[in-house]
Amino acid sequence: MASDTKPMVSIIVPVYNAAAYLRECLTSIAKQQGPKFEVIMVNDGSTDDSRLICEEWQxxxxxxxxxxxxxxxAGRARNIGxxxxYGTYVTFFDADDAMEADYLQVLWKNLQEHQADIAIVNFYVYNEDQHLFQYYLTDQARQIFTLDGPTATMMQWNFQWNSxxxxxxxxxxxxxxxxxxIPFPEGMMYEDDAVTHRQLMACQRVVVVNEEHWLYRVRPASVMTATVNQKRLQDLLRAFEIKMLDLALAGxxxxxxxxxxxxxxxxxxxxLKPTQRATWPEAQRLERMLxxxxxxVASWSTKNE
Incomplete structure (x- = not known):
């Protein structure tokens, strides 16, 4: 691609059976201001009208x-994207979410101004079951700050924030x-949980814009709200073990x-039902870990008495 037509940013959107939300998502992306960008829609074997909607936009x-x-x-779809x-920079977005009009501009501006390796913006939630918008931030919490990679990683468990x-x-x-x-693991759920800590740890400087610039949709059919099954439990345990080992190796x-x-x-x-706890190897492993x-924890308590 010629340098004068090359986009600065690639917006990568994995798409799987998201027809009900996809037009809203892509419309919000099309309205973005800021650096020149392209949108890579990765249709991940959808069986609904998602592919047709993507073809319309193309x-x-x-x-x-x-x-x-x-x-x-999703992990494989992101890696393919x-x-x-063509972009020097990348941002990922889910097909059932929506960007505020300044999403890309805010990320780009702060990445450049703070000479950061990665820029992060906060979000607000729409809960479909409850028909309710949920906001994490007060006016006093809206701020911009920088962190080193390890400190940003540990923010994953700082519940004073939207971790x-x-x-x-x-x-x-x-x-x-x-x-x-540092690509996403493929063939597993919770693929971001298994790798974003590695991506953050690889950064010298992370800039956080603690303002809501995109909508995260919680819906009944999403990975995070789905009923527990063996695959989900297996991948959650795997993500946890990957993360624990990486943290320990990094000190x-x-x-x-x-x-x-x-x-x-x-x-x-x-x-879990009693039969699932008794017959699923993953459930038995989880119980042993707990x-x-x-x-x-009990031994620590005893030593500190």
Whole structure:
């Protein structure tokens, strides 16, 4: 691609059976201001009208490109998008979410002004079941600040903040090479939970714009709200083990991650039926891990008495 036509940013959108939300998402992207950008829609084997909607956008706006691949999950779709990107910088976005008009501009401006390796913006939530918008921030919390990579990583368990903005793949802008060097794991759920800490740890400077610049939609059929099954539980355990090992190897405190997992693990066990707890190897492994954590906490308490 000629340098005068090359986009500065590639917006990569994995698409899987998101027809009900896709037009809203792509319309919000088309309205972005700031650096020159392209949009790579990776149709991940959708069986609804998602592909047709993507084809409509490809035909009407030269900035939009469609790649259609067999279903392989969001991690693989993001990696394929990166491999086909022309932009020097990349931001990921989910097909059921929506950008505020200044999303890209704010990310770009702060990345450049703070000479950061990655820029992050916060979000607000729309809960479909409750028909309710949810906001995390007060006016006093709206601020811009920088962190080094390890400190930004530990924010994943700082619950005084919306800690999930340091976990999800969306709401970030970084050089494409970061995602080429540290790709998303493929074939697993919670793929961002298993890798964003590595991406953050690789950064010298992270700039955080603690303002809501995109809408995150919570819907019944999403990965995060789906009923527990063996695959989901297996991948959650895998993501946790990857993260714990990486933190330990980097010399970071594993305690907050372990404590978070204990809370989530107990919630998952409570959802399982007795037959599932008795027959699923993943459930039995989770129970052993939680028992080990409880013994560890008890031993600490005894030593501190």
């Amino acid at each position: 035909a009407r706006d030269a900035r939009f490109r469609l790649l259609t691949v067999p279903n392989g999950g 990166v491999a086909n990107a 999930s903005l340091f976990v999800v793949a969306m709401g970030k802008l970084a050089k494409r090479e970061l995602y080429e060097q 970071l405190d594993v305690g907050p991650c372990r404590d978070w997992f204990a809370v989530v693990g107990q919630q998952i066990l409570a959802e 028992n080990d954590h409880a013994r560890l």
